[in-house]
Amino acid sequence: MPVTVIAGLGNPGEDYRYTRHNVGFRVVDAWVRRHGAAWKHDSRFLGEVAAVDSGGCTIRVLKPHTYMNESGRSVAALARYFRVPASAIVVVFDEYQIPTGRCKLSAGGSDGGHNGVADLLRHLEGTFLRLRIGIGAPKPAAMALKDFVLGKFSAGEEAVLQERIPEFLDGLDLVIDKGPVLAMNQINQRNDNHDHDPREHA
Secondary structure: OOOOEEEEOOOOOHHHOOEHHHHHHHHHHHHHHHOOOOOEEEHHHOEEEEEEEEOOEEEEEEEEOOOHHHHHHHHHHHHHHHOOOHHHEEEEEEEOOOOOOOEEEEEOOOOOOOHHHHHHHHHOOOOOEEEEEEOOOOOOOOOOHHHHHOOEOOHHHHHHHHHHHHHHHHHHHHHHHHOHHHHHHHHHHHHHOOOOOHHHHO
């Protein structure tokens, strides 16, 4: 089944807006802007929803306002309402083990220590797609993971992120237009072939 739901993970509120953990929100915000859509709060789904028309199909984009640890409640509520299986959902979220400016598209697997993904696994039945956005590996050894993901990007990392966001949006378009298998091959190959950018760890 083609992808019909995109969910970006993050924490609501201005205090969290530019933290590493909110890169999922930033990417889906940019994708919705690219397609000329608008967000509307919907209490049924505990978050904000936008609708994008693509090839005769409506893509629903969701930003849960449940805080990261309870993202699954919001995504599952929308999936149940529109009768969308997990296989038709792509979730966009931060990955501390991938350098800033890179991304990977995958399906299935464990939560990898990500509390938002862990909650999705508790609430969704089946395998969903994951667009993992790098937030600056390696994590400083002495820093707790919670402090790292709730921190902000360095100036150099922010510059890399801004430069690469259009590629992340192209990746989402590719998933919608061509399907997950072709998108996975192209996105992952492109990111594997990126030359090292010294700003990624600035």
